[in-house]
Amino acid sequence: MTEVYISGLAYDTVTNAPVVLLKEHDCLRVLPIWIGLNEASVIAMELSGMSYKRPLTHDLLKSVLNGFDAVIQKIVISSLKDNTFYAKFYIISSGNSIFEIDARPSDSIAMALKMKAPIYVSEDLNSSFIQLSPPSDDDPKSNDEDFDPMDLKNRLRNIKPEDFGDFNL
Amino acid sequence: MTEVYISGLAYDTVTNAPVVLLKEHDCLRVLPIWIGLNEASVIAMELSGMSYKRPLTHDLLKSVLNGFDAVIQKIVISSLKDNTFYAKFYIISSGNSIFEIDARPSDSIAMALKMKAPIYVSEDLNSSFIQLSPPSDDDPKSNDEDFDPMDLKNRLRNIKPEDFGDFNL
Numbered sequence: 492m493t494e495v496y497i498s499g500l501a502y503d504t505v506t507n508a509p510v511v512l513l514k515e516h517d518c519l520r521v522l523p524i525w526i527g528l529n530e531a532s533v534i535a536m537e538l539s540g541m542s543y544k545r546p547l548t549h550d551l552l553k554s555v556l557n558g559f560d561a562v563i564q565k566i567v568i569s570s571l572k573d574n575t576f577y578a579k580f581y582i583i584s585s586g587n588s589i590f591e592i593d594a595r596p597s598d599s600i601a602m603a604l605k606m607k608a609p610i611y612v613s614e615d616l617n618s619s620f621i622q623l624s625p626p627s628d629d630d631p632k633s634n635d636e637d638f639d640p641m642d643l644k645n646r647l648r649n650i651k652p653e654d655f656g657d658f659n660l
Numbered sequence: 661m662t663e664v665y666i667s668g669l670a671y672d673t674v675t676n677a678p679v680v681l682l683k684e685h686d687c688l689r690v691l692p693i694w695i696g697l698n699e700a701s702v703i704a705m706e707l708s709g710m711s712y713k714r715p716l717t718h719d720l721l722k723s724v725l726n727g728f729d730a731v732i733q734k735i736v737i738s739s740l741k742d743n744t745f746y747a748k749f750y751i752i753s754s755g756n757s758i759f760e761i762d763a764r765p766s767d768s769i770a771m772a773l774k775m776k777a778p779i780y781v782s783e784d785l786n787s788s789f790i791q792l793s794p795p796s797d798d799d800p801k802s803n804d805e806d807f808d809p810m811d812l813k814n815r816l817r818n819i820k821p822e823d824f825g826d827f828n829l
Contacts (some may be wrong), residue, residue, distance in 0.1 A: 507805065519684065529698045529718075537801075539771075544744075545744065545746075545764050546762060546763060546767075548699075548717045548718060548721070548767050549717065550766050551721065551761065551763050551764075552717070552720065552721050552724065552750070554761045554762070554763075555721065555724060555725065555761060556724065558759045558761060559730075559750065559753070561728075561729050575713075575714065577714075580720070582724065582727065584728070590727045591725060592720065592721070592727060593724045594715060594720050594723075595714050595715065595717060595720075598715075598716075598717050598720050656778075
C-alpha cells in the first residue's frame with residue numbers, strides 16, 4: 492500500500508464534478524478521484540479549517556465514533572470496479588478490536604481529515620495514478636513544495652473520468 | 661414529548677428549500693422543518709425504499725452503528741434557538757449504556773428512518789406546530805388516511821421560515 496495525502500481539490504468543468512487529488516509523499520504521482528459536490532464541500536471546509544455552526548453529517552459520524560471512544564486507524568482506497576473507486580474504513584474500538592467498513596472514497600477521505608487518520612491506496616490501483624513531470628532545473632518554482640493542484644486541471648481535461656473511476660457519488 | 665412520524669416532504673419555492681413535515685399520531689398538528697437539499701434527498705430515497713449502489717454518508721453511519729452492535733433508541737427534536745431547530749440522538753451500545761449526541765434534525769430524521777427509530781418532539785416546541793383544519797363531513801376525502809403533505813404547501817407559502825426555524829442546513 493502507498494500512503495498518500497490530500498494535495499487539493501480541482502473542478503472538472505467537462506464533467507461538472509469536483510476531483511480530489513491524492514498525492515504520494517516524496518513522489519510525483521497523483522491519484523485523481525471524481526467525487527460528489529457535497530463531499531467536496533466537506534473536504535474543502537476541512538482543508539481550510541472552517542466549520543459550520545451546526546454539525547454536518549460527517550461531524551455526526553465523528554461524534555458517534557468519539558462516543559464509543561473509537562478511532563479511525565486508516566482508510567484505504569482499495570479497488571476500482573465498473574469505473575467506481577471503492578474504499579475501506581478501519582475502526583479501532585476502545586477494546587482494541589478492529590473492524591472494516593465498506594465506504595465511498597469521498598466519505599472516507601472526509602473522515603480521515605476530520606479524525607487525522609492516514610490515507611492509503613492499494614497497490615492494485617498503481618495504474619490509476621498520473622505521473623507528473625519531474626521538477627526542471629530551469630524552473631526554480633517547479634519543486635514539490637510549490638506543487639499547485641490546480642495546475643493539474645488542464646491535464647485532467649484530456650482524461651476521461653472512466654480512466655480513473657467516475658463520479659463516486 | 662410527542663411522538664411524530666414523517667408525513668412527507670414539501671418544497672418551499674419562496675425559500676427554495678425542502679421542508680420535512682412531522683405529524684402527530686391521531687392528531688392534526690404538523691411540525692414543518694426546513695432542511696438542506698442533500699438531507700431531503702436522503703429522506704426522500706428512504707421513504708421511497710430506493711437506495712444507491714454505493715453507501716452514502718448516512719449508510720456509512722448506519723454501518724458504524726451496526727459494527728458496534730448499537731441501535732438508535734430514539735431521536736428528539738429538542739429545541740429552537742436563533743431560528744434553528746436542534747435535535748438529540750440517543751444511542752444504546754451493546755453494553756446497554758445510552759449516550760446522547762447533538763445533531764441536526766435532518767440527519768437525525770434520516771437516521772431514524774434508516775434504523776427504524778421513533779421520532780419525538782419536545783414539549784418546548786408546542787408553539788411551532790401548525791394546527792391543520794379538522795376533517796369536514798362534507799368532504800369524504802378529508803380524513804387522516806388521505807392526508808396529503810403536498811396540500812400543506814400553500815399554507816407554508818404564507819409562513820415565514822423564521823416562525824419555525826429556518827434552513828437547518
